[in-house]
Amino acid sequence: MTIHSQTPQFFLTSPSPCPYLAGQFERKVFTHLIGDRAPDLLDLLTQGGFRRSQNIAYRPACERCRACVSVRILVREFQPTRSMRRVWLRNGDLVGRIGDPEPSSEQYSLFRRYLDSRHAMGGMSEMSVLDYAMMVEDSQVDTRLVRYLRRGPDSRFSERSDGSLVGAALTDVMNDGLSMVYSFFDPDESERSLGTYMILDHIERARKMGLPYVYLGYWVKDSPKMNYKIRYQPQEHLTPKGWERYEEG
Structure with a gap:
């Protein structure tokens, strides 16, 4: 059996108040940037709308809102x-x-x-x-x-x-x-x-x-x-x- 230890795992945060739009709640999907593949993974994820914070890459995953646009x-x-x-x-x-x-x-x-x-x-x-x-x-x-x-x-x-x-x-x-x-x-x-x-x-x-x-x-x-x-x-x-x-x- 092959174990893909380098495959990133993605997680979803609980809802929290949106810092940009009053009355809205935000959720984020995130993964960890670790190991030798971290730079290549960041390149790929950034092109998909992710941002980095320390060793975490995240992007909005709100249920009813798509207001955040990557620029x-x-x-x-x-x-x-x-x-x-x-x-x-x-x-x-x-x-x-x-x-x-x-x-x-x-x-x-x-x-x-x-x-x-x-x-x-x-x-x-x-x-x-x-x-x-x-x-x-x-x-x-x-x-x-x-x-x-x-x-x-x-x-x-x-x-x-x-x-x-x-x-x-x-x-x-x-x-x-x-x-x-x-x-x-x-x-x-x-x-x-x-x-x-x-x-x-x-x-x-x-x-x-x-x-x-x-x-x-x-x-x-x-x-x-x-x-x-x-x-x-x-x-x-x-x-x-x-x-x-x-x-x-």
Whole structure:
């Protein structure tokens, strides 16, 4: 008898209140990303609408709702809007450093301030420094941490001259794109539009790496907190027929 120990097993969560639509309940189907096959499995599952959280891949499996739509940006065709170009120029004093996913006290301090300001009642609001470290480090796929720092006088020559941290993005590198797992930034720097800037930076990084997509996770049409994702055109949405091109207007 052959035992397929590498075959992933899928599980279904119990219903819980939906974080995006009032009065709705969500369920998720999930599996574990472990072993040598984890990177290939993540590639396959991401193309099927899954997201990663530590060593778990999950996607919505709600009984009466299909509002969550997986979104990916078409990197080669993307052209920034005028307002996006202004955001890019406004953050010209920042430098992005991509490296191994290694947590630090400076990161956690910024992460904590971001949660307290933007998501005080969210599911991550009680995360401790150890929880943050696990979120960053606990991955068996190709995960990077992009740190956004104020540009020091000699930043072009040495990372040691970089200034303070203003944002960070935990990002998976896959065969067909970059998947933005989680990002956070300084809530006191709202005039910078750092969330927009980090997505623009990931599009440019994917372009230089020859990757066709940037995966943004789920878009919910009737959720104001998700509206920003639709701005990055053109993009593709995962439908029952597969990935289909979507352009507004």
